[in-house]
Amino acid sequence: MSVSPPPLPLRIRLRAALKNLLFIGLLAGGIGYGILRLWEPEPTPSVRIPKDDVLAVAENIDAKFADNWAEKNLTPIGRADDLTVMRRIGLALTGSVPSLEEIRHFEKQKQDKKIEWWTNRLFDDRRTSAYLAERFARTYVGVEVGPFIIYRRYRMVSWLNDQFFENRPYDQLVRDLIAAKGIWTTHPEANFLTVTVKQNDDKKNLPDPVKLAARTYRAFLGIRIDCMQCHDDMFGDRWKQKDFHQLAAFFSQSKLGMNGIQEDPKQGYQVRYRGKTKAVPVKPVVPFRPDLLPKNGGLRERLAKWVTNKENEAFSRATVNRVWALLFNQPLVDPVDNIPLEGPYPPGLEILATDFSEHQYDLQRLIRIIVQTRVFQMASASPHPETNPVTELHEKSWAAFPTTRLRPEQVAGSIIQSADLSPIDADSHIIKRVQRWFQTGGFVKRFGDLGEDEFGQQAGTLTQRLLLMNGELIKSRTKENPFMNASTRIGSLTKDHGKAVETAYLTVLTRRPGEEERAQFTDLLNEKHGGDRSRAMQDIYWTLLNSTEFSWNH
Numbered sequence: 324m325s326v327s328p329p330p331l332p333l334r335i336r337l338r339a340a341l342k343n344l345l346f347i348g349l350l351a352g353g354i355g356y357g358i359l360r361l362w363e364p365e366p367t368p369s370v371r372i373p374k375d376d377v378l379a380v381a382e383n384i385d386a387k388f389a390d391n392w393a394e395k396n397l398t399p400i401g402r403a404d405d406l407t408v409m410r411r412i413g414l415a416l417t418g419s420v421p422s423l424e425e426i427r428h429f430e431k432q433k434q435d436k437k438i439e440w441w442t443n444r445l446f447d448d449r450r451t452s453a454y455l456a457e458r459f460a461r462t463y464v465g466v467e468v469g470p471f472i473i474y475r476r477y478r479m480v481s482w483l484n485d486q487f488f489e490n491r492p493y494d495q496l497v498r499d500l501i502a503a504k505g506i507w508t509t510h511p512e513a514n515f516l517t518v519t520v521k522q523n524d525d526k527k528n529l530p531d532p533v534k535l536a537a538r539t540y541r542a543f544l545g546i547r548i549d550c551m552q553c554h555d556d557m558f559g560d561r562w563k564q565k566d567f568h569q570l571a572a573f574f575s576q577s578k579l580g581m582n583g584i585q586e587d588p589k590q591g592y593q594v595r596y597r598g599k600t601k602a603v604p605v606k607p608v609v610p611f612r613p614d615l616l617p618k619n620g621g622l623r624e625r626l627a628k629w630v631t632n633k634e635n636e637a638f639s640r641a642t643v644n645r646v647w648a649l650l651f652n653q654p655l656v657d658p659v660d661n662i663p664l665e666g667p668y669p670p671g672l673e674i675l676a677t678d679f680s681e682h683q684y685d686l687q688r689l690i691r692i693i694v695q696t697r698v699f700q701m702a703s704a705s706p707h708p709e710t711n712p713v714t715e716l717h718e719k720s721w722a723a724f725p726t727t728r729l730r731p732e733q734v735a736g737s738i739i740q741s742a743d744l745s746p747i748d749a750d751s752h753i754i755k756r757v758q759r760w761f762q763t764g765g766f767v768k769r770f771g772d773l774g775e776d777e778f779g780q781q782a783g784t785l786t787q788r789l790l791l792m793n794g795e796l797i798k799s800r801t802k803e804n805p806f807m808n809a810s811t812r813i814g815s816l817t818k819d820h821g822k823a824v825e826t827a828y829l830t831v832l833t834r835r836p837g838e839e840e841r842a843q844f845t846d847l848l849n850e851k852h853g854g855d856r857s858r859a860m861q862d863i864y865w866t867l868l869n870s871t872e873f874s875w876n877h
Contacts, residue, residue: 505582642689
């Protein structure tokens, strides 16, 4: 006869139960994290373009600028140091400064390979495609949430993210936006049209041809003729009211149905022109180069092919000008979406536009060329200010790198990245990425979102300064936290005071300190131990993050 063993003591049973629960929790967390990682495609290497090919175009552009400087009797400022150029590229493509880990890898590269290596690395990084997706989305659909139910901005941004990561030819992307059909959730490009819908109005939820015409002109052609909705140009330019509305007529047949955005050939377009008493029918006509407009196909399909036609130089110029603005924080032609159709054009614009169209509208190639130019790698401060000071003419002529305030998302992204020694990218823990997303959004909202006009120069405000000095973001990213904040880790792991100061400068400002700076902060750390040294490192970090240098592109 078998005898049942005596029951285990309660404390042992509870301990075993807790261990089981902990194991289940860890297993569930691991599975959940794995699923989340599955949502992010594994990076695929971007297409490598022969360096000599890129350099040849860059040198051709530099020659045009050199001729322009000679005509103006300007002596260009010399080249910036490598880390400054690295910082510029990081800010332009990811919205943040590079991490200490990335700086260490960068400095190990051969001198003539550093910029190429860094650019390629960022093209293989989802941070770049995500950042570019948000910047271009503002151009296409603005920043507002749009009409409820029939608009999903986040779906469109996610779709753009994939297009830029795969380096899809830009002309194909734009054609998809203009000629989109289908449901806005399964066909995210359709959100370009549905964002213009005014629900519950007397037009039965139709996309707005006027808004779509304005977007098409400005985003894809670099032409700002919004005022021509109501009257002819009053400043002697070529544009007429009919030019605006004849292009708007290409969107007149779009409608919302059970299958999303579709075309209805029965729909027409009417306008009451200025000075007229009645509305008249308007036929779809392009404002220039009508010979490039296809004869067959739906209205939007024909318009999309006309906009992106290789011989439609306005399309290439508009794209080049916007990419230039993203890299420099200001465009070649200002405003970014108002380029004269017949010129004159600044040096380099036509070379870049031609190369862009001849190489299948390759955005990555365009960026590679620009960052390899002497113009992009120019210093912003003169090494000889007594004999060759940086003047306003230097910056306007691109004979010195123009200094501009960082945009709000660049300030937030740089604060968050500076608090971490490794890049916060797709390989980072999900908690870090989610935290970055929430903190960036909250900061930009309080700091002041520039909206669609991201390249207009705006003065800093007292509110912005107070947010940096006393705001929660810098406070949380500099306080003592050995798991999250670089200031604590540097203070505890780097015993050499000079090395600790240098590491802080590299992490926050992407440069090494000067001798006076190093001496000043090293003195602050002297005689500090334990918690006092940690607090001193927090003070150093806070000071660097609140420096004027940190908040400017230079």
